[in-house]
Amino acid sequence: MTSESSNSKSMDVVVAETNADSTEPSVKEPYVSLVFESVDEAYWFYNSYALNIGFGIKKGSTSKSFSSGDVIARRFECNKSGLKTSKVGEGSSTRAHRLTRVNCKAKLDIRKNKDDKWVVTGFIKEHNHELDTPRKAKRHRSHNVLHKDKEVKKLMDQLYSAGMGPAKIARILNETNCNSSISANQVSVHLSEHRKNNIGNEGKHLVEHVLEIRDSNGDFKKDYYE
Template identity: 40%
Template sequence: MIESSSEKLDAPEGILDVEPYLGMEFESEEAAKVFYDAYATRLGFIMRVDAFRRSMRDGKVVWRRLVCNKEGFRKLRPRRSESRKPRAITREGCKAMMVVKKEKSGKWVVTRFDKEHNHPLVPIPSNGHRSMLLSQTPDEKDVKIRELSAELQRERKRSAALQEQLNMVLRDMEEHSNHLSRNIDDIIQSVREIESKQVELHGAKS
């Protein structure tokens, strides 16, 4: 089951400036993500939506881990070329996280919270667009990709229809041009015939 990314982001009022704590409740998973993303922005790190678990009964997400974007370590891969610059290290094994679980009541409750980071924190100006992108889960990103693909397909069909209309106009213009050319040729031929007859008449008189 894919939960809609258009769900209301209903973080409880008055807690966006509060530090997470065990037992903290949210109305939805999205509300928990919005809260932790705001908390991350205020403290100076970037949130990453991490692991989740689904219900065996209906397949819906019932457990979610939200982490610092420096969680874990980057996998070491052989460099393709010695001339290529090594990529900057973005993961430093940070353990900071917040885990939320959906209870039978429907509330999402904080069951784990680690606040310590192993790297400097730099407060980042709040940016709604950035927050929205960072808060998207893999499922939500797939939905967005499908929406953009469908929109691209519609634009391609619209472009093809406009191209066909343009081709029809060009064909009509070509036919009209050919018709004008034939008319001009007929007029030139008629003028030549008239001139030829005038020359014959003039010769007969002389």
């Protein structure tokens, strides 16, 4: 990440220095002209900033080139942007839900330049709602993604094979990563999907194993075919 100004310099997401009254690393604030190598880098920068400040983000609108059709601009915004209208009317049995969108205008706009880098072209810092603590902010969908990581899924499988249940697996994962907030339900969903995806493979492996025994064991052939 760099700046397009004459005094451009590299900028890390997390600053090693800490405030005198805090042991948590601070996260740099986005600014116009900040440059990223890719859309993903911009997304994770803004998401890290959002976690530190106390809100979640979502992907917003995009703009495409008329000539090529490629995306040339993208917006990331507070997950409380826009408005959600309630359809609960008089005499309706539908329960009213807490409003999660309050038309917040906080956002980060990026655009691809001639060097195929992504430059911040707009940044609104202010929110029209209360912000969460970093601990509560971890519950937002944009921050609660660790359970989808391949290595974490592999660890879930290993812990389950060792005889641990979903609740204990979730507790271990959360204790070993202070920035994670994995629920027992998320672990259960993964384990269920893993077992479902492996049903066909398990049957295939069993058939292959039986065929190997048949081909290498004359007695097996005799007993099986006679």
